Amino acid sequence: MATSFIGKPKNRVDGRDKVTGAAKYTAEFHRPGLLHGVVVSGTIAKGRIKNIDTAEALDINGVVEVFTHNNIPSLAWLDLSYKDMDAPPGDPFRPLHSDEIQFNMQPVALVVADSLELAQYAATLVKVDYEVEEHRTKLADNLADSIEGKGLRAGFTPPESIGNFKEAYADAEVKIEAEYSHGAEHHNPMEMHASTVFYEEDGSLTVYDKTQGVLNSQHYISMVFGLSKKKVRVLSPFVGGAFGSALRPQYQLFMATLAALQLKRSVKVELTRPQMFSFGHRPITIQNLKLGATTKGKIEAISHQAYSETSTFEKYIENIVNWSAKLYDCGNIEQIYKVVRLDVYTPLDMRAPGGATGMYALEAAMDELAYKLKMDPLELRLKNYTEEDMSDGKPFSTKTLRECFKQGAERFGWEKRNPEPRSMKDGNHFTGWGMATGVWDAMQVPARAKAEFSADGTLTIGSATADIGTGTYTIMTQIAAETLGLPLEKVTAELGDSDLPFAFIEGGSSTAASVGSAVQKVCRKIAKKLLKEAGKIKGSPFKGADLEDVVFSDEKISDKNDPSVNMTFSEVMKSRHLEKIRKKYMLLPNMLKQRKYNRNTHSAVFAEVKVDEDLGTIKVTRIVSAIDGGRILNLKTAHSQILGGVVWGISMALHEDSFMDHNFGRFINHDLSKYHVAVNADMPDIDILFVEEPDNVVSSVGAKGIGEIGLVGVAAAISNAVYHATGKRIRSLPLTLDKAMTERKI
Known part of the structure; x- marks a missing residue:
């Protein structure tokens, strides 16, 4: 009988970390010297900025810079190819791009200071004069x-x-x-949108972002700022709710990245609850x-x-x-x-x-x-x-x-x-x-997964997908454990890292069918390799055997018709002098069938x-x-x-x-x-x-x-x-x- 985990009411593998506080969310990452950015929101629905006065804010000791449309560099985003994975038709919003106001509470400035409290106070000193144009916001009237x-x-x-x-x-x-x-x-997840951008010595960026797709955020940063993706690593190990609000990169990611690149310092920007009502x-x-x-x-x-x-x-x-x-x-x-x-x-x-x-x-x-x-x-x-x-x-x-x-x-x-x-x-x-x-x-959408089986009997699986609270870590662990016949505690799932294999944004109820299937397939490749190596052992009963002939369960390979004929994974790895077995799998939906x-x-x-x-x-x-x-x-x-x-x-x-x-x-x-x-x-x-x-x-x-x-x-x-x-x-x-x-x- 194969080890069975799928379908069972298993506890979340990340549950203990979440309830003890060991799980860290985007705004909780910190380094010495980290700067804090506070967004200044506009107060009109349509028009232009006639003048923006930042002098009083900049006079405060500890305020490092105030970014507005007047003092940011030309960016690569003039090329419309920077659109993200969830963008609708049209031209995406460009924060601080010009003096034009397109909606109320549009970000008009970013105040960066040594502390959050100082940045918050300085933001109140930024004065903006507008040229107001007539707006329309009522659906029924139009x-x-x-x-x-x-x-x-x-x-x-x-x-x-x-x-x-x-x-x-x-x-x-x-x-x-x-x-x-x-x-x-409005979505109103418990975790508000934030981005923490660490500026590394070599000029690369390590970015913690509130996102449902680290690769989407990485692509956005790369295309907006003209950076090689090799210079941008985005992580989002835990997400405190999103419900779609983090499918697209939100403007705090732009603000934090802009400040980090211009100041060559690490910067954190977290939106306030009212600002959570300013997008989407x-x-x-x-x-x-x-x-x-x-x-x-x-x-x-x-x-x-x-x-x-x-x-x-x-x-x-x-x-x-x-x-x-x-x-x-x-x-x-x-x-x-x-x-x-x-x-x-x-x-x-x-x-x-x-x-x-x-x-x-x-x-x-x-x-x-x-x-x-x-x-x-x-x-x-x-x-x-x-x-x-x-x-x-x-x-x-x-x-x-x-x-x-x-x-x-x-x-x-x-x-x-x-x-x-x-x-x-x-x-x-x-x-x-x-x-x-x-x-x-x-x-079902395309997805990649990787797996690494070690001689100590542990398995690590990885995909760049997210867990927004749905239990993705847990079901990926269950799928892998059942496919290879391992105990749950010997499987580790890695998610939410742009260095991991490709996954689409976590949305549309597609992750279990997509990444889950990719994890299953890559674990079958590990199983196939284990079986092949088992067949090479002298006197092996599995010489020439196919996966359909055997069962992977309880950390061993067994003959499907005679369970007494078996070989442990440890025996195989030791006999074949193997430290690691690594595999990758790219899932492409079978559109011909679907x-x-x-x-x-x-x-x-x-x-x-x-x-x-x-x-x-x-x-x-x-x-x-x-x-x-x-x-x-x-x-x-x-x-x-x-x-x-x-x-x-x-x-x-x-x-x-x-x-x-x-x-x-x-x-x-x-x-x-x-x-x-x-x-x-x-x-x-x-x-x-x-x-x-x-x-x-x-x-x-x-x-x-x-x-x-x-x-x-x-x-x-x-x-x-x-x-x-x-x-x-x-x-x-x-x-x-x-x-x-x-x-x-x-």
Whole structure:
């Protein structure tokens, strides 16, 4: 029997370091003589800097320099090839590049001093005079100026309509039409963005950066400053949450690197919590849904139209309207997606970008249709269930959504639901039950991994990918240990270092399928080498044997049919006089195989809410989330991932909203006392179940990736439950008590 670790609920291998403080994050690295930089943020949304006075700040003893657009050198970034791995179409923002102001809180200066406190004080003395221009920051007021949401961007599929929606909708017996919206949401990870740049004696840089991709940050520095990548090493061993905010290099990396190169000193720059609201967010989105069906519930027409915001300098696009064809058997689907250029920073991928947004509106509209048909919402979804993507006719690589519906409904007790709104009451609270479907892409991207097996029986694996709290260190260790038959404690995973083999940015739920498969493959190469060397030993029973003939388990090679015939790894290494076995592997997705299928994860979410009859307060009291995520690599970390997604879904549904004062084009609730997120007291009983079916089309380890799917559909299920409880349909997020209590349009 082979040693089995995959799928087991193993503790995080980095857990002890994190809870004891041994794990160091970007801003915690220090060297003697380290300088501190503080960013000065602009105060207008659009215009130009007429004058910037730094004299008073520079007069302070201990202030080393103040960098502005007036005193930085010409940089290599004038060549647009410096775009990062996650850049949308357009021209990326260039900090301190000119006197132009493109968004409020744009960085206009960097004060560098001997201490953080001194830099903070000196930053208040920098005086900036502006020439103010008229700005526009309100999406709803500028829809007439929208442009087609198309463009070249990795992971984005331009929406295409199928069939004849207008004709089918006109002929439909039952119709619903509704508009849904949500405000801006900001990532707010616990660890704020920071970069610590150590300037080495030879002029090279060792950079600790808050990033989801060290190679992306390395590429950015190299292209902006015209440096050889050999002169730039980027590390990010631990990341205190990111959720997409660290996919792209943020401006503190530019600031810290600029200062270090110009001063030939080591420099640290950490953004404040308000400055975390100055770059990227889930874009404000307005969506219009139309559904047409027969009286028996067969959907015959779907129209999904979305408007979202982007900056004036880049065209940020998401898969917002593309999901209906993946979920419902309908031959007439209209998909329209447009963006509006506003004087804001470019929006940024935020957990399940596009999916969390688009599925909220689609699944709320499905609930509205179910009520109009007087049909159970679950029955409506099953009646229109599809085994193929209607837009291209391709089947799914695997899909256990039907079983997710079944098991989730049974666990929740859905059959006990009274379908009438306001019909279930608990004291002074109306009880509501709602459900929704989730879908997300199951991606695999190129990745490299290396492995080194030593004579002492230890194995080190490495890849430049990140662990943003998802458990990447742990699952890579499990995959390696199981593949080679080693104890977990004899495997060490190295991540988050640009000196390690190539990996794409850690995002899109692609890491487990990509880097995980690369780790599995490189460990198989180690196994193959061990077996070959074992076969060279005099009298070896493994001469000429193939990997399929043997089992690697308990630190030995055994005959598959006769386990008593075996040889320990130690024997092989000692007999063959081997100190190390080193291998590398480059994983390239099998596109010939993969393009024959649609590759997705799915979920079925069931929610219970209680709404106070007098106060309108909404409390989520129960969630059941059934997940179709392929093979689960670690039951404990996977459970944690879905749990976190559900928590975020509750937060999205009831709490999160960034308020902008459009007079100034600035987010005004830019700290954690005013930007509300769900806390422990808001959490209900969350029941998570996995309906597993290994997906060997997506990855050789059978995993699909589950980082995003836990969030998708949760807000819709809660919204639908609120309607069931109150009889009032709220079509904008978050679902706050004022919306529950008033009839005015939000």
